Amino acid sequence: MTMTYEKLMQIKEKNRELVMVRRLVASKAEEMAKHTAYRKQILVCGGTGCTSSGSHKVCDALEKEIKAKGLTDVLIVKTGCFGLCALGPVVIVYPEGAFYSQTTPEGAKRIIDEHIIKGSICKDLLYPETVHEDGEILPLSQTNFYAKQMRIALRNCGVIDPENIEEYIALDGYAALHKVLTSMTQDQVIDVMLASGLRGRGGAGFPTGRKWAFCKATKSDIKYVCCNADEGDPGAFMDRSILEGDPHAVLEAMAIAGYTIGASQGYVYVRAEYPIAVERLKIAIKQAREYGLLGKDIFGTGFNFDIEIRLGAGAFVCGEETALMTSIEGKRGEPRPRPPFPAVEGLFKKPTVLNNVETYANVAQIIRKGAEWYSSIGTETSKGTKVFALGGKITNVGLVEVPMGTTLREIIEEIGGGIPNGKKFKAAQTGGPSGGCIPSVHIDTPIDYESLQRIGSMMGSGGLIIMDEDTCMVDIAKFYLEFTCEESCGKCSPCRIGTKRLLHMLDDITKGTATMEELDKIEELAAHMKVSCLCALGQTASNPVVSTLRYFREEYVEHIVDKRCAAKKCKDLLHYVIDPEKCKGCTLCSRNCPVGAISGKVKEPHHIDKNVCIKCGLCKQNCKFGAVYMD
Amino acid sequence: MAVLAFRGTPKQERELRKFIRKHKDQPGAMMPVLQEAQGIYGYLPREVQEIIAQEMNVPLSQVFGVATFYSQFTLTPKGEHTVSVCLGTACYVKGADKILAAIEDRLGIKAGECTPDGFFSIDSCRCLGACGLAPVMTVDGEVYGKCTPESAVKIIDSYYEEV
Numbered sequence: 054m055t056m057t058y059e060k061l062m063q064i065k066e067k068n069r070e071l072v073m074v075r076r077l078v079a080s081k082a083e084e085m086a087k088h089t090a091y092r093k094q095i096l097v098c099g100g101t102g103c104t105s106s107g108s109h110k111v112c113d114a115l116e117k118e119i120k121a122k123g124l125t126d127v128l129i130v131k132t133g134c135f136g137l138c139a140l141g142p143v144v145i146v147y148p149e150g151a152f153y154s155q156t157t158p159e160g161a162k163r164i165i166d167e168h169i170i171k172g173s174i175c176k177d178l179l180y181p182e183t184v185h186e187d188g189e190i191l192p193l194s195q196t197n198f199y200a201k202q203m204r205i206a207l208r209n210c211g212v213i214d215p216e217n218i219e220e221y222i223a224l225d226g227y228a229a230l231h232k233v234l235t236s237m238t239q240d241q242v243i244d245v246m247l248a249s250g251l252r253g254r255g256g257a258g259f260p261t262g263r264k265w266a267f268c269k270a271t272k273s274d275i276k277y278v279c280c281n282a283d284e285g286d287p288g289a290f291m292d293r294s295i296l297e298g299d300p301h302a303v304l305e306a307m308a309i310a311g312y313t314i315g316a317s318q319g320y321v322y323v324r325a326e327y328p329i330a331v332e333r334l335k336i337a338i339k340q341a342r343e344y345g346l347l348g349k350d351i352f353g354t355g356f357n358f359d360i361e362i363r364l365g366a367g368a369f370v371c372g373e374e375t376a377l378m379t380s381i382e383g384k385r386g387e388p389r390p391r392p393p394f395p396a397v398e399g400l401f402k403k404p405t406v407l408n409n410v411e412t413y414a415n416v417a418q419i420i421r422k423g424a425e426w427y428s429s430i431g432t433e434t435s436k437g438t439k440v441f442a443l444g445g446k447i448t449n450v451g452l453v454e455v456p457m458g459t460t461l462r463e464i465i466e467e468i469g470g471g472i473p474n475g476k477k478f479k480a481a482q483t484g485g486p487s488g489g490c491i492p493s494v495h496i497d498t499p500i501d502y503e504s505l506q507r508i509g510s511m512m513g514s515g516g517l518i519i520m521d522e523d524t525c526m527v528d529i530a531k532f533y534l535e536f537t538c539e540e541s542c543g544k545c546s547p548c549r550i551g552t553k554r555l556l557h558m559l560d561d562i563t564k565g566t567a568t569m570e571e572l573d574k575i576e577e578l579a580a581h582m583k584v585s586c587l588c589a590l591g592q593t594a595s596n597p598v599v600s601t602l603r604y605f606r607e608e609y610v611e612h613i614v615d616k617r618c619a620a621k622k623c624k625d626l627l628h629y630v631i632d633p634e635k636c637k638g639c640t641l642c643s644r645n646c647p648v649g650a651i652s653g654k655v656k657e658p659h660h661i662d663k664n665v666c667i668k669c670g671l672c673k674q675n676c677k678f679g680a681v682y683m684d
Numbered sequence: 685m686a687v688l689a690f691r692g693t694p695k696q697e698r699e700l701r702k703f704i705r706k707h708k709d710q711p712g713a714m715m716p717v718l719q720e721a722q723g724i725y726g727y728l729p730r731e732v733q734e735i736i737a738q739e740m741n742v743p744l745s746q747v748f749g750v751a752t753f754y755s756q757f758t759l760t761p762k763g764e765h766t767v768s769v770c771l772g773t774a775c776y777v778k779g780a781d782k783i784l785a786a787i788e789d790r791l792g793i794k795a796g797e798c799t800p801d802g803f804f805s806i807d808s809c810r811c812l813g814a815c816g817l818a819p820v821m822t823v824d825g826e827v828y829g830k831c832t833p834e835s836a837v838k839i840i841d842s843y844y845e846e847v
Contacts, residue, residue: 102817105827105829139816286811287811288773288811290813290815293813327813364716365754367755368753368755380715384714384750385749445818
């Protein structure tokens with residue numbers, strides 16, 4: 054069908070109230086719900102996190118129960134991620150906004166019987182933070198996890214049904230595309246993007262408006278728009294959640310970019326490891342075509358634009374822009390030197406704009422609400438919000454979106470709920486294998502592109518891994534080097550050989566066979582790699598080592614000189630020890646020791662000679678009193 | 685590890701050739717073709733690569749080059765069941781290495797290998813994006829979250845019990 058403004062508004066009005074019930078405070082939502090066909094709406098998270106903890110079973114149980122009870126005025130909506138992945142499966146009932154966490158199929162049955170039918174909320178199943186001491190139920194927006202967040206890129210995630218384009222339209226979807234196509238010139242769009250201050254969310258932070266302007270300025274009959282959804286940073290899942298929860302936001306922004314630079318074809322390069330995201334994208338593209346929002350003559354303006362999906366196949370380097378394009382071309386995903394930059398010569402040798410998923414998720418709202426609105430959020434040089442995938446040793450593992458300039462302390466202590474098990478915060482890691490560690494002295498640093506770089510880390514795509522005192526920083530540096538070493542494409546020697554050498558040296562340190570000289574060599578090699586590697590993978594590969602060396606040098610020295618790993622992570626530096634308090638002197642260990650390393654008299658505490666011990670672990674296995682431990 | 689003989693059927697070959705003919709003219713068809721081929725055969729042995737090279741009219745070396753570049757493509761067959769342990773950062777910080785070690789120990793093979801009876805193979809992967817449930821492993825795509833070395837071994841054993 055051909056989409057017109059009138060039709061778009063009709064769809065919006067038809068669905069508006071139904072969706073708004075999920076966005077208003079309970080009292081207003083109840084009023085609004087009366088205007089819809091549904092008395093209650095049950096939202097079930099269908100993101101990867103909750104699906105993995107069994108939300109599909111919960112959804113089945115809800116549907117079965119609703120059918121059994123013959124309820125026709127109750128709607129079940131499968132949404133994208135709510136953010137609180139550790140508490141999944143998450144279920145929210147509107148208009149009350151009751152937030153059920155860790156729901157089971159049995160719990161689902163109770164929600165229908167007690168809450169939906171009898172009208173009494175199952176308080177014991179709610180997320181405890183939403184239940185006030187006096188029994189009052191708080192809205193989700195007032196919990197610690199959500200109170201400090203500001204949702205722009207994630208605004209529709211967990212609100213709409215991502216498989217229903219009409220719900221996206223109900224919340225002003227595709228209005229920005231209409232505005233651009235009917236009332237703005239290409240240069241006006243670029244001006245708005247420049248004035249908004251939006252910078253690339255993939256990590257490097259290049260101003261989006263400038264990228265588009267370069268590409269628009271290049272003369273060519275064919276141009277392309279690409280979306281980088283190859284979220285390779287292990288521990289990051291922002292882009293996946295946006296694609297799963299709000300795929301149309303990305304498609305709309307790509308069409309806007311297409312109009313701006315003069316392209317009629319777009320490609321989304323997405324990881325094959327994200328099956329739910331791929332499925333939702335496919336559905337979204339199909340629906341957008343059916344509604345005339347992709348394809349020929351969009352809004353009757355003569356503008357043609359279509360989008361294809363290309364699946365990645367598990368290569369971290371393909372997150373680099375030139376490598377990604379080479380991969381779409383069907384070749385080995387190796388990067389190539391720049392210039393020429395993709396804006397001049399990109400995909401299939403044509404001018405190409407490539408942006409990351411989260412960057413696109415901001416675009417339509419900037420067009421609708423204006424550059425001034427967007428640039429009022431954030432810091433001097435970093436505007437808007439940033440989505441972080443909060444993981445590791447933190448209570449509230451999940452997805453958070455905060456205004457730029459929020460401090461790490463606010464994210465960890467307030468939103469994240471602190472470090473579990475009474476442990477102490479040691480460091481936060483941003484930027485994944487290309488980033489660095491932020492130690493506790495810098496916990497009050499406001500997060501923006503520049504200040505993170507100053508303290509030796511980087512914004513990166515948004516992985517934020519929290520580490521406590523049980524984490525060995527040398528081991529973490531080695532973990533990242535193992536990753537980059539394996540993922541190095543091998544095209545340029547500084548990266549191929551450099552990552553391998555760095556890894557060898559780190560390996561020696563964790564085994565206690567290195568000398569202090571190695572630390573100087575690491576720093577020298579890292580400096581060389583920074584300037585001589587072909588692409589960002591190699592140029593930044595040494596960051597995890599360099600930054601941990603900068604802030605936790607004493608830990609490296611401890612490994613090398615004292616041959617000791619305080620976090621007890623590096624196995625080669627640990628020794629079996631017998632606790633004299635617990636040892637009963639039964640002699641079982643010494644009789645079983647294959648090398649005779651254990652000495653001691655009957656009924657007296659035994660002792661292990663660490664110079665003889667081969668660490669086979671038989672003593673620990675055999676001890677009936679738990680007296681053998683590693684130190 | 686002994687290399688298993690190729691057991692492709694004429695039906696599989698027809699399916700693959702049909703897919704290639706339909707898509708070979710679209711720009712950058714190699715990746716979708718390899719993905720489809722792996723979907724049909726489960727892996728990409730030389731015999732399958734030869735079919736692709738012939739149909740797409742490119743040298744076998746080019747097919748091999750692409751197939752070996754990406755970690756998703758495998759040139760050796762997988763076990764009847766595949767367990768994959770996530771070694772992403774969030775999982776690693778929470779002890780994923782111990783889980784992998786426990787499974788390797790239980791099955792007596794290393795990551796990337798298949799048990800001699802062809803029943804189980806072990807993979808490691810980089811982040812499934814289920815970081816909220818770290819540490820995570822999957823068996824045939826089914827996700828098991830918040831694993832411990834003990835629970836992981838139990839999950840593996842449960843597949844043997846089903847037989």
